[in-house]
Amino acid sequence: MELLSNLAIGFDIALSPYTLMLAVIGCFIGTIIGALPGLGPSNGVAILIPLTFTMGLDATSALVLMTSVYYGAMYGGRISSILLNIPGDEPALMTTLDGYPMAKAGRAGDALVLSGVASFVGAFLATIGLMLLAPMLAQVAFLFGPAEYFALYLLAFATLGGMASNNQAKAAIASCIGLGIAMIGVDNNSGLPRLTGGNMHLFDGIDFLVAIVGLFAIAEVFFFIESHGKNTSIGVKLEKVTIPVKDIMESGWTMLRSSVVGFIAGVLPGAGASLGSFLAYMSEKSIAGEKGGFGTGVPKGVAAPEAGNNAAAGGALVPMLTLGVPGSGTTAVLLALLMTLNITPGPMLFTERPEVVWGLIASLLIANFVLLLMNVPMVKIFVKVLSVPPWVLLPGVTMISFVGIYSLSGSYFDLVLMVGFGALGYVLRKLDVPTVPIILGILLGGHMEDALRRAMVLSGGDWKFLFSSGISITLWIVAIVGFVAPMFLRKFLKKPQRITD
């Protein structure tokens, strides 16, 4: 019954008119961000963090606002997938496979409503799962010492690099870039500057927000300049929107199964929502078999990835909140938000600041209902957003990024650094080097080194201490398997590429 009393605390906070208003605003902005091609959840949340910070919201309010944006963006991603065949974000890629054919067959409205309901089912079940699993995992997390944390951080990099990228060596390079950047600045233990090259601006280190906004938002602008904003406008018309009750009923089990698959994929550190929607789609495809007609525009093919994707988004919050290890690119950005707000995620968060955790969970539940209402009857409003031309949108995004970063420190140095990260992000993405591990490296680098150094202080410099407990050995094994196994599985589990007309 502890769960219920905790939930009561949460709803007490989440149901205050002010918090409720923030949740609604967050959902609205989030859905728009998700729907806009080229602005995914990671970019969107990253650009908004500095602004929330300057608005002077307290920790819980800021967290409620940003997680509503996060959930909203997950819902919104499907709109451009279905209507334009352009995934609004990476996890929505799978939705294009059946969503776009369905829209071309004149059932765009049905596909949007069905995917909205599937998103709701996935996100709702995942939030329940988060509620049940997170406190249990928080208990386990108390057993973690520095050696275990070091192995856990390694596991996050290994699984992220192993599963989410096409080339292990490049993913490892990306992680090293991030970790290397995290080392810059004054060393916590000795108080001496490291790797600053004598530049005073670097003594505080490089702010992760500068890197995130540069790598995600500014790099996107360069991509649009390269493509001249092509392949954005061809779309399918949306006629009238009705509720396809029959399709929803028939996809019921699909949604439930996909939610479970997606949630599990989300909980694995480093795997995230893309893997969730992928696994959900693939497993439903094999259950349906040849006759299922997946890929030709069947309702189940729309429901499965959307339920999986949104369930994974909820699942990814579990390791983020309990262990401080994000499960996806966007949760990495949410972790950045927590760090900006001076909240340290981890088991202590559940005992010391229960109002933050349970307020967050309660507002996620509320946000879900708000999003269902917004995304089913009001979906036409968001479809209008798609007609914002890129030559207005992208300069706008750039300017918002500049103001956000400028408002953090008021120095031109951070802005120049951000442009530098944008250029770096462009080159790296061209070379198929994933950028999420860089973010993760910058965020976790300091903690990872601290864990290693504290472990060595405890053991007096004996390296075997890193492998001394059952938990840490397991984590090391999973890390190595997670990094190496995809090399051999890649032949069998080929990522489906985008279909083109």
Place this chain on the structure above:
Amino acid sequence: MASDRIFGAVVTLVALAYIASAMQIQSSFMADPVGPKTFPILIGGVAALCGIIVALRPDPDPEWPVLATFGSLAVAVVVLVGYAYALKPLGFLIPTAITASILSYQIEPRAGRAVLAGIGLSVGLFLIFKFALGLGLVPFPKSLTG
């Protein structure tokens, strides 16, 4: 092929330079067993190794844009860096209008619409930031308004 070989070589060189500068980190007298050098050197080592692997086993080349596109990307970078320096001394409105127009023109080369987009974004965003979010932005150069 060539891109990845160059990339791998650059990563290896940068990683070696990183290790070299990590060697220079001063230790304090009360150092812990690991010290401030070890972890950076470890990272540099892994990066150098992976750089060599990428250089030896390159992926197929990506589709690089033509030279003219590279030119406009370089222009975009220069404009953005200039904007970063101009924002403080020149106020928000004028640099933002100019930068947004240039970026808009680069995405879709129609001068009239680009200028309109630039001015619209500059004024619109200023109003939102100043009055809806309450950020302390300076609209014009200080020397003009006194």
